[in-house]
Amino acid sequence: MSNTNTGTVKWFNEEKGYGFIAQENGPDVFVHFRAISGEGFKTLKEGQAVSFGVEQGQKGPQAVNVIPA
Numbered sequence: 851m852s853n854t855n856t857g858t859v860k861w862f863n864e865e866k867g868y869g870f871i872a873q874e875n876g877p878d879v880f881v882h883f884r885a886i887s888g889e890g891f892k893t894l895k896e897g898q899a900v901s902f903g904v905e906q907g908q909k910g911p912q913a914v915n916v917i918p919a
Contacts, residue, residue: 855879856901856919862894871900871913879904881913894918 855873859881862869867883879902886892894900899919904911 854901855904856899859894859896859898859900861896864893869894871902871916877911879911879913880907880909881916885912885914886916886918888918 855876857871857873857879860870860872860878862881869881870878871881872878881894881902883892885902886894894916900913900916901919902913902916905914906912
């Protein structure tokens with residue numbers, strides 16, 4: 851089970867489907883479009899506030915259950 855964190859989208863590439871979230875307390879976290887909660891086209895905008903969990907991925911921490919604020 852992952853904890854709920856808050857942060858701001860640092861950048862997100864819609865074409866590639868991934869980006870990074872700047873945590874309020876901690877390192878930047880990788881985010882893939884599949885981790886974004888919701889229906890339809892999933893994307894995030896630079897500067898957007900989000901809440902999310904963090905799990906250890908193959909290349910470091912990654913966001914899960916991302917909920918745009």
